[in-house]
């Protein structure tokens with residue numbers, strides 16, 4: 001068998017574990033992970049190169065019913081991302097069960113006619129094998145193009161190696177699409193913005209997450225070997241600003257420290273990070289703001 005290569009798009013409702021799986025597979029912190037829904041706002045290619053093949057993973061934003069303009073756009077990316085994939089990897093969540101959002105995912109997946117694997121995730125939370133089998137039957141009934149299904153725990157790692165092996169086997173023969181040492185096709189700017197947003201989500205409460213954007217103003221290698229990054233955290237309401245800044249600046253300092261630590265690890269460089277908070281009313285309704293603050297790279301219609 002020759003060398004394999006191809007694109008695998010992960011699909012599944014928000015919070016099903018797509019980012020965790022990509023991180024586990026690719027082994028570096030690429031897609032940001034949080035326990036709040038709709039973390040992933042963009043397509044993040046995690047690239048995995050082994051002796052047998054190269055897989056380009058796309059982590060698509062969760063497909064869900066759009067509630068506002070940004071939501072509509074996210075759905076558009078999720079559906080658009082399926083075209084051009086060699087294989088779809090559908091994730092369903094044992095813990096959360098089959099919901100309306102899974103039916104929505106199934107609609108898009110079935111319409112695409114692209115071959116698919118189904119991964120039943122979070123099996124570490126299942127009380128018995130029987131329950132899992134019963135759940136898998138219900139999940140399989142939703143999808144028309146599933147060739148194989150797998151039981152996995154992206155968090156614990158169970159079943160992930162076997163899944164990967166089968167994915168590579170299923171891809172077409174072909175040479176590497178990217179150099180061996182590349183793990184993502186996203187820009188460092190994008191990664192920096194996502195890291196900051198992850199820390200905001202992690203440290204603030206419910207009122208903040210869905211209305212937060214990050215805009216990277218400066219991203220420069222300085223002569224002294226320090227990477228200088230200046231970024232704005234964008235909120236929608238004046239009342240949200242003090243939450244992010246915190247008492248005497250304590251919160252923004254914490255966000256900055258945690259983000260900088262991750263950046264230094266990922267960029268393998270010392271990082272100087274400067275953060276500001278800006279209020280942009282209703283930015284999620286305005287195309288130019290959406291483009292800047294979510295770092296989306298595709299044209300809005």
Ligand SMILES: Nc1nc2c(ncn2[C@@H]2O[C@H](COP(=O)(O)OP(=O)(O)OP(=O)(O)O)[C@@H](O)[C@H]2O)c(=O)[nH]1
Nearest residue numbers: 015016017018019020038039040062122153154155
């Ligand atoms: N117990 C358990 N939790 C998991 C597993 N996989 C993911 N999680 C948790 O589920 C939550 C969501 O995981 P993500 O990887 O961010 O999910 P996602 O599908 O990328 O989410 P969106 O970006 O919102 O679409 C996180 O809190 C994970 O820690 C698993 O196998 N077992």
